[in-house]
Amino acid sequence: MANPVIAEVTRGGRVESVHRGRVVAIDADGAVLFHSGDVEEPVYPRSALKLMQALPLIESGAADALGLSDRELALACASHSSLPIHVQTALAMLGKAGLDETDLQCGPHWPLNRREELVAMARAGDEPTRAHNNCSGKHAGFLCACVHQDLETADYLDPDADIQRQVRSAIDAVAGTTLGPDTCGRDGCSAPTYALPLDAFARGFARLATGQGLEPQRADAAIRLMRAAMAEPEMVAGPHRLCTELMSACGGRVYVKTGAEGVYVATVPEAGLALALKCDDGATRAAEVAVAAALMRALAAGHDLAPALAPFARAPVRDWNGVEVGAVRAVEPA
Amino acid sequence: MANPVIAEVTRGGRVESVHRGRVVAIDADGAVLFHSGDVEEPVYPRSALKLMQALPLIESGAADALGLSDRELALACASHSSLPIHVQTALAMLGKAGLDETDLQCGPHWPLNRREELVAMARAGDEPTRAHNNCSGKHAGFLCACVHQDLETADYLDPDADIQRQVRSAIDAVAGTTLGPDTCGRDGCSAPTYALPLDAFARGFARLATGQGLEPQRADAAIRLMRAAMAEPEMVAGPHRLCTELMSACGGRVYVKTGAEGVYVATVPEAGLALALKCDDGATRAAEVAVAAALMRALAAGHDLAPALAPFARAPVRDWNGVEVGAVRAVEPA
Numbered sequence: 001m002a003n004p005v006i007a008e009v010t011r012g013g014r015v016e017s018v019h020r021g022r023v024v025a026i027d028a029d030g031a032v033l034f035h036s037g038d039v040e041e042p043v044y045p046r047s048a049l050k051l052m053q054a055l056p057l058i059e060s061g062a063a064d065a066l067g068l069s070d071r072e073l074a075l076a077c078a079s080h081s082s083l084p085i086h087v088q089t090a091l092a093m094l095g096k097a098g099l100d101e102t103d104l105q106c107g108p109h110w111p112l113n114r115r116e117e118l119v120a121m122a123r124a125g126d127e128p129t130r131a132h133n134n135c136s137g138k139h140a141g142f143l144c145a146c147v148h149q150d151l152e153t154a155d156y157l158d159p160d161a162d163i164q165r166q167v168r169s170a171i172d173a174v175a176g177t178t179l180g181p182d183t184c185g186r187d188g189c190s191a192p193t194y195a196l197p198l199d200a201f202a203r204g205f206a207r208l209a210t211g212q213g214l215e216p217q218r219a220d221a222a223i224r225l226m227r228a229a230m231a232e233p234e235m236v237a238g239p240h241r242l243c244t245e246l247m248s249a250c251g252g253r254v255y256v257k258t259g260a261e262g263v264y265v266a267t268v269p270e271a272g273l274a275l276a277l278k279c280d281d282g283a284t285r286a287a288e289v290a291v292a293a294a295l296m297r298a299l300a301a302g303h304d305l306a307p308a309l310a311p312f313a314r315a316p317v318r319d320w321n322g323v324e325v326g327a328v329r330a331v332e333p334a
Numbered sequence: 335m336a337n338p339v340i341a342e343v344t345r346g347g348r349v350e351s352v353h354r355g356r357v358v359a360i361d362a363d364g365a366v367l368f369h370s371g372d373v374e375e376p377v378y379p380r381s382a383l384k385l386m387q388a389l390p391l392i393e394s395g396a397a398d399a400l401g402l403s404d405r406e407l408a409l410a411c412a413s414h415s416s417l418p419i420h421v422q423t424a425l426a427m428l429g430k431a432g433l434d435e436t437d438l439q440c441g442p443h444w445p446l447n448r449r450e451e452l453v454a455m456a457r458a459g460d461e462p463t464r465a466h467n468n469c470s471g472k473h474a475g476f477l478c479a480c481v482h483q484d485l486e487t488a489d490y491l492d493p494d495a496d497i498q499r500q501v502r503s504a505i506d507a508v509a510g511t512t513l514g515p516d517t518c519g520r521d522g523c524s525a526p527t528y529a530l531p532l533d534a535f536a537r538g539f540a541r542l543a544t545g546q547g548l549e550p551q552r553a554d555a556a557i558r559l560m561r562a563a564m565a566e567p568e569m570v571a572g573p574h575r576l577c578t579e580l581m582s583a584c585g586g587r588v589y590v591k592t593g594a595e596g597v598y599v600a601t602v603p604e605a606g607l608a609l610a611l612k613c614d615d616g617a618t619r620a621a622e623v624a625v626a627a628a629l630m631r632a633l634a635a636g637h638d639l640a641p642a643l644a645p646f647a648r649a650p651v652r653d654w655n656g657v658e659v660g661a662v663r664a665v666e667p668a
Contacts, residue, residue, distance in 0.1 A: 002354070009616060011378060012519025012529075013519070014378070016377075016595055017616035019615050020336070042348070043350075044350055107653060115452065123456050125457070182347070185347070187653065187659075188659070189654060261343070261350055261351050281617055282351035286615070320443050321441035326519070
C-alpha cells in the first residue's frame, strides 16, 4: 500500500514528478490531530532528532557548567551550512571543554547547501575541516557532555558509549520507544542514528514543546533547547534554507528542523502541537513544501501565522536564465 | 494506482527510502519485452531526448558541411559536466558556424555534478559562461543547423522557430507522436521540451538503434549519432557519471542517456532493444541503479555484457568519513 502524494513538481502545465510520504500531527494531549500514510512504520528521523540528542548536554549540567550560550545550544541542534559563523561557534564550544577540532569524529565536507557558499570558500583557498561538517555542533555538544561528566571522549560515537546510552535513554523516555541495536544505523556524520515510528517521534516532540508528560528537569531542558533554536534560527541551518527562513518568518513561535532523506519535525509550542513527516523517496524539496502545508493545516484556517507559512508551501522551479518554468507544490494528502 | 518500487535506499539494515517508477523495454519489432507501471502516461524525457533533438543537425547536412567530428556530435547529444574539454568543444562547434558563446541562449551555471569540479573551477578564478551549461552542445548543434540552412539564429529556442519545428517533426516521425503546445514545457536550458508516452519514447529509440521503420536517411543519421555517443562517452556526461562510465564499461556496445527528473533511455543496437524509465519522484540516484538492472533483465541471464552492467545496479551510501553505511539498490518491479 503506497503512501499518498504529498508534493508534486510541475513543468509547462503538467505534473512532471510526484513525491509520496506520511505526515502526522499530534496535540498537547498526545492525540493524533490528523495523519496520512503509514505513520506507525519506523523511520530514521536523522537530523530531525538532534534536539532529543542534545538533551543530555543540558540535563548533565554541562551546558551550565561550561557557560554555553543560546547560539551554541542552537548549534548543538543544528544541521548548519558550514559558514564561518557556524565553524567558529563549534570551535568555541570545543574550546570551552578544553578540546579542539581534532576531537571531532565527523568527517569534513564542503558546504552542501548553496553553490555560492562553496564557491566563496574555494576562492578563499580554504579547505573543509571536521568543524565544517554540518553536524559539528551536535558533535561538540556530545563532547561537552562527555568532558563535564568525566566520560571518555575517544569513543563518543560508539553506540555503547555512555553519552550515546544517555541519548538513547532520553529518546526512549520522550518518545515512548525501546531503541535497540536493530533500530540503529550510522548517520552521515558517523554518529549512531535511530529508527522510530513517525507517530512516536511526533508525539515526543509534542511533549518537548509542551513539557506535558515529562519530568520537570527534562521539560526545562527541552524548552530551553527549543527556545534557543527559535531565537537563533540562523545557527540551526543557514541563509535561504527552510529551517532558518521559516523560523525567522514566524518570529520565534514555530520550531522546525529537517533531517536527511526527506524528514521534517515542527512544533508550535503556544498551540501545543507537533508534527512530523517523511517523504518516502527522501526528497528535501518535497518535505519542505509539505511541512509548511502541514503546519497550516494543523493551525487551521485564519490562524495569524498562516500568511507567514503560506509562501513556503510552494517553490518555483527556474531555468538557468532565471525564468520560472514550473513549481514544487504541496498536495494535501487524501 | 501507484507505480512499483524500482529502487530502495538502505541504512543500518533497514530500508530508509524507496523510489517508484515505470520501465518499458522494446524489441527490434517494436513489441514490448517487459514493462512495469503506467508506461502510456506522457513524461518529459528531458535530456534523454537529446539524440532525437540532434537529428536535424545531421539530416539538414549541417554536420557534414561544417565538418563536425564524432566528439562534437556526441556533445550535441550530451548533458556534459562543464569541464574545460566540454566547453572548448562547444565553442569549436560554434566557431565552425561563424558564431560564438554570445549566440547561445542557455543560462550559465557552475559544474553541477561533482563538488571537486566546482572547487577546481572556483580556485582557478573562472566564472561559468553559457558554454558551461550542460546543454551547450545541444544548443551549439541547434545553431549549426540554423546557420547551414540560413535560418534565423536569434529565435532558435522559440517553439515556433523552424529548427524547433524540425526537431518536433523528427520526434513525431520516430516516436509516432503528435506533439503540440499542450505537450511542450521549457527545459532547464530554456529550450522547448516535450512530454511523450514512455512506451512511445522507448519504441522511438528502438527504431533509432535498429533503423527499422525509419527512412534510410533518418536511420543513417540516428546510428551516426548513437555511434558517436558510444565512441566518445566522456563527451556525453563526464567522469564518475553513469552515462560515461556505463558506456565505457560496455565497450561501445550500449547507448545510455540520462534526463533530468529521473529519466533514462538505453539501447543495445546489436540486440535490437531499447528501454526507457522514469523515476516518479525525479531521483537520479534511483534511475541510475534501475537502468542498469533493466538492461540486465532485457539482455537475459548469462549475456556477456552482464558482468559489466551488474556493478551499476547498486551504489554504496557512505558517511563523511568514507565508511559504507547503506546502499542504493535496484528492485525488480513486480
